[in-house]
Amino acid sequence: MATRLWIVIVIGAACLSAQSPKTAKFVPSRTAFGQPDLQGVWTNATLTPLERPAALASKAFFTPAEAGAFEKQAQESNNRDRRGTDATSDLAGAYNQAWFDRGTKVVSTLRTSLIVDPDDGKIPYTADGRKRLSAAADFARAHPADGPEDLALADRCLLWATAGPPMLPGPYNSNYQIFQTPEYVAILVEMIHDVRIIPLDGRPHLASGMREWLGDSRGHWEGNTLVVETTNFTYKSHFRGATENMRLIERFTRTDADTLTYDFTVEDPATFLKPWSASIPMTKSPGPIYEYACHEGNYAIPGILGGARAQEAAAKGGK
Amino acid sequence: MIAVAAAAGVLSLAAPPVAAQTTIARSARTADGKPNLNGIWQVLTEANWDLQGHAAAAGPIIQLGAIGAMPPGLGVVEGEEIPYKPEAVAKRKANFADRLKLDPEVKCYLPGVPRATYMPFPFQIVQTPQFILISYEYASAARTIYMKDPGPAPVDSWMGQSVGHWDGDTLVVDVTGFNDQSWFDRAGDYHSDALHVVERYTPHGPDSLMYEATIEDKNVFTKPWKISMPVYRRLEKNVQLMEFKCVEFVEELMYGEYRKKVAK
Numbered sequence: 262m263a264t265r266l267w268i269v270i271v272i273g274a275a276c277l278s279a280q281s282p283k284t285a286k287f288v289p290s291r292t293a294f295g296q297p298d299l300q301g302v303w304t305n306a307t308l309t310p311l312e313r314p315a316a317l318a319s320k321a322f323f324t325p326a327e328a329g330a331f332e333k334q335a336q337e338s339n340n341r342d343r344r345g346t347d348a349t350s351d352l353a354g355a356y357n358q359a360w361f362d363r364g365t366k367v368v369s370t371l372r373t374s375l376i377v378d379p380d381d382g383k384i385p386y387t388a389d390g391r392k393r394l395s396a397a398a399d400f401a402r403a404h405p406a407d408g409p410e411d412l413a414l415a416d417r418c419l420l421w422a423t424a425g426p427p428m429l430p431g432p433y434n435s436n437y438q439i440f441q442t443p444e445y446v447a448i449l450v451e452m453i454h455d456v457r458i459i460p461l462d463g464r465p466h467l468a469s470g471m472r473e474w475l476g477d478s479r480g481h482w483e484g485n486t487l488v489v490e491t492t493n494f495t496y497k498s499h500f501r502g503a504t505e506n507m508r509l510i511e512r513f514t515r516t517d518a519d520t521l522t523y524d525f526t527v528e529d530p531a532t533f534l535k536p537w538s539a540s541i542p543m544t545k546s547p548g549p550i551y552e553y554a555c556h557e558g559n560y561a562i563p564g565i566l567g568g569a570r571a572q573e574a575a576a577k578g579g580k
Numbered sequence: 581m582i583a584v585a586a587a588a589g590v591l592s593l594a595a596p597p598v599a600a601q602t603t604i605a606r607s608a609r610t611a612d613g614k615p616n617l618n619g620i621w622q623v624l625t626e627a628n629w630d631l632q633g634h635a636a637a638a639g640p641i642i643q644l645g646a647i648g649a650m651p652p653g654l655g656v657v658e659g660e661e662i663p664y665k666p667e668a669v670a671k672r673k674a675n676f677a678d679r680l681k682l683d684p685e686v687k688c689y690l691p692g693v694p695r696a697t698y699m700p701f702p703f704q705i706v707q708t709p710q711f712i713l714i715s716y717e718y719a720s721a722a723r724t725i726y727m728k729d730p731g732p733a734p735v736d737s738w739m740g741q742s743v744g745h746w747d748g749d750t751l752v753v754d755v756t757g758f759n760d761q762s763w764f765d766r767a768g769d770y771h772s773d774a775l776h777v778v779e780r781y782t783p784h785g786p787d788s789l790m791y792e793a794t795i796e797d798k799n800v801f802t803k804p805w806k807i808s809m810p811v812y813r814r815l816e817k818n819v820q821l822m823e824f825k826c827v828e829f830v831e832e833l834m835y836g837e838y839r840k841k842v843a844k
Contacts, residue, residue: 293611293709300708407840409831418827438724440706440713442610442618447706447713449722454690456715456722458704464818473823549730552737556827557689557761566838573840 289485289515294443297485299513302548303521305428305541306364306435308335313374313382321382323371332365339363347405347572362433369520369542375429377524378538384501390532394502406569409562417562418555420474420498421452426491426509427500427525427539437543438550439521446480446487453555459489467493472505474498487513503529519545608786610707615749615783617705617712620814620821623791626653627698628685630767631807632662640680650766656698658806662769668800675768683766687834688826690721690738692762693755693777694793694807702814704821712744712751717821725753733757736773751781764795772799787813 289297308331313321323331339361343354368375374382386394404411414420415431423431428450436451448457459480467477477493489511496505507529516522521543528536610616626634633655639648664672675682685691691699701717712725725744733741733756741757760773780792789811796804832839 409835409839417831419825438711438713440708440711442706442708444618445706447715449713449715449724453720454722455720456713458706458715458821460820467820471822474825475823549726549734550724551735552690552739554690554738557738562831562835563838566835570838570840 287515287517292441296441296443296482297487297515298441299439299446299487299515299521300441302436302438302546302550303543304364304436304546305423305430305523305543306362307366307368307375307430307541308332308363309367309372309375311375311429311539312384313376317373318381320373321380323367323373325371328367328371332367335363336365347569356432360433362435363430370540372540375539375541376537377540379535385534385537386502387530387532387534390502390529393532397499397502406565409566412562412565414498416565418453418559420455421450423452424450424455424457424475425500426457426475426478426489427511427527428523430541434551434553436546436548436550438548446489449550451550451553453553469493472496476507476509483512485514489513500527501532503527503532506531516542521545608783610709612709614707614709614746615751616707617751617781617783617789618707620702620704620819621789621811622700622702622814623698623809623811625656625698625809626651627656627807627809628695628700628765629653631655631657631765631769632767633657633660634767656807656809658808663802663805665800665802672768672770675763675770677768679766679768682768684762685766686830688719688830690762691716691718692738692758692764693723693740693742694779694791694795695762695764696721696723696739697779697791697793697811698809701824702819702821715821717824719824719826725751738762740775740777747780749783751779753779753781755779770800771795771797774799781811784810787815 289299292298292300336358339356339358345351345354372382376382376384379385401411406412409417415422421431422429423435428437428448431452434451438449440447440449444461446459446461448459450457455475457475457478459478461480461482463481464479466479467473471477472493472495474495474497476491476498478489478491480487480489482488491509491511494500494503494505494507500507507527509528510526512524514522514524522540523543524538524540526536526538527533607616610618629650630653634650634653636652637650639650641648680686696703696714696716696718699716699718703714703716706713706715710727712727713722714725715722721739723739723742725742727744729743730741736757736759738759738761740755742753742755744751744753746752755777758771758773758775760771763770774797776796778794780790782790784790790808791811792806792808794804794806795801
């Protein structure tokens with residue numbers, strides 16, 4: 262009797278820690294080879310920010326009315342005149358709601374941030390992590406456009422936050438297609454035609470000297486959840502200021518017919534005081550995934566760099 | 581005994597499940613009974629230098645010496661010659677003469693089809709009943725083959741729109757919706773946006789495929805023509821596609837002229 266009670270408590274605790282009892286009941290269909298079927302086109306577009314906005318410091322969840330007001334305000338903000346004083350900020354401000362595709366809704370959980378741990382919805386930076394971030398920001402202010410390496414990875418068509426990993430919603434095209442075989446799960450990321458191919462055969466990670474923009478991912482199934490561990494990042498990816506030693510755990514779970522819940526935990530003791538976690542309900546999309554040939558159409562880099570050189574020449578000419 | 585069990589319990593938390601570490605037997609057929617094309621593949625030809633037969637020659641960059649020289653190739657074009665329209669031959673020649681500036685590969689642009697297949701990089705096929713993903717190591721290029729025709733391509737693209745079906749044990753892929761930007765090789769062989777490619781992937785033993793592509797473009801060629809070559813499975817232990825995000829490697833070439841000059 263005591264044993265049975267103990268089991269009930271353990272199972273109950275596991276359910277609470279994983280997801281709400283309502284969604285835990287969803288039983289996903291299976292592929293012909295017996296894996297939970299995560300396949301399809303999914304989007305993680307949302308108006309909910311990764312970190313909780315300062316104005317909502319004590320509020321972990323919106324009421325439905327508050328969510329509606331936040332959604333309206335977020336869309337209006339995207340449409341305000343945001344012209345900048347230099348080439349880079351002018352480019353960043355050149356988009357409005359007609360371009361953006363962050364959706365029109367906050368996440369269905371009504372959380373005020375995608376971060377679910379820690380409780381304040383903020384990335385728990387170490388002092389050293391903050392110092393590195395502010396040094397990088399200082400350098401960027403002093404050298405906004407000396408050469409292509411000064412520009413954002415997305416502007417350079419090297420890496421978008423949509424690919425990550427972790428995979429965060431971007432300003433537009435936050436779309437993914439998942440493919441499954443007995444040996445691999447593949448995620449085609451619309452931005453910028455990156456493909457994450459995740460082996461499921463328990464092989465070791467790449468040797469530690471081999472570093473990749475998207476890191477090196479290995480997956481396995483835990484019940485109906487695909488768990489992916491990624492290491493071997495390059496320092497150049499610097500996700501939210503993390504070092505190349507960042508370790509990422511992602512969990513993909515079908516939680517209802519139209520939702521793939523994407524949970525992730527980021528660890529990097531040099532940058533974060535403790536591991537932190539976020540949860541994004543990805544929703545079904547009709548597709549298709551388009552080709553986003555980012556680099557092939559990159560007129561921004563010559564525009565930004567050429568503009569900066571023209572400004573310097575004008576300043577030198579005593580204009 | 582208890583200590584051993586406890587230690588094993590701790591280990592099982594830390595390490596992946598033991599079953600996952602055994603090699604999954606490679607089946608000749610997928611669960612839906614189709615030939616199993618899953619795997620990491622690569623061609624072994626000099627087709628990317630020139631689809632047509634060619635003797636070895638010096639490369640376009642003197643400093644690269646033997647590294648940059650063109651290896652000889654027997655050619656992969658059926659009937660040896662690509663049937664260019666007379667007026668198209670001149671453009672092919674001009675492309676070759678100015679290849680350092682014009683070859684999309686120099687700029688790390690998407691390779692198009694069929695060039696993606698015979699770039700000197702591996703590619704991975706991820707095969708499902710409804711969609712077959714081909715992920716190419718070169719430039720992180722990718723394409724999805726729709727096994728159900730979604731209708732005309734919504735927009736022109738570098739990699740085109742691929743629609744597949746099975747002809748016996750051969751995967752036949754009809755590719756349309758191309759732009760006119762990609763080339764077929766480093767020799768300047770090119771096409772227009774009227775390009776139509778029909779590929780055939782046929783299993784040829786457990787570790788090779790025969791690849792054929794029929795190329796049609798009424799603006800550039802007098803008739804359809806065909807290339808063929810074997811594709812081999814990469815058999816190294818734990819082989820995986822690596823990143824070749826070459827955009828970073830061409831920034832100085834493409835944007836160096838806009839770099840801020842450092843005062844001397």
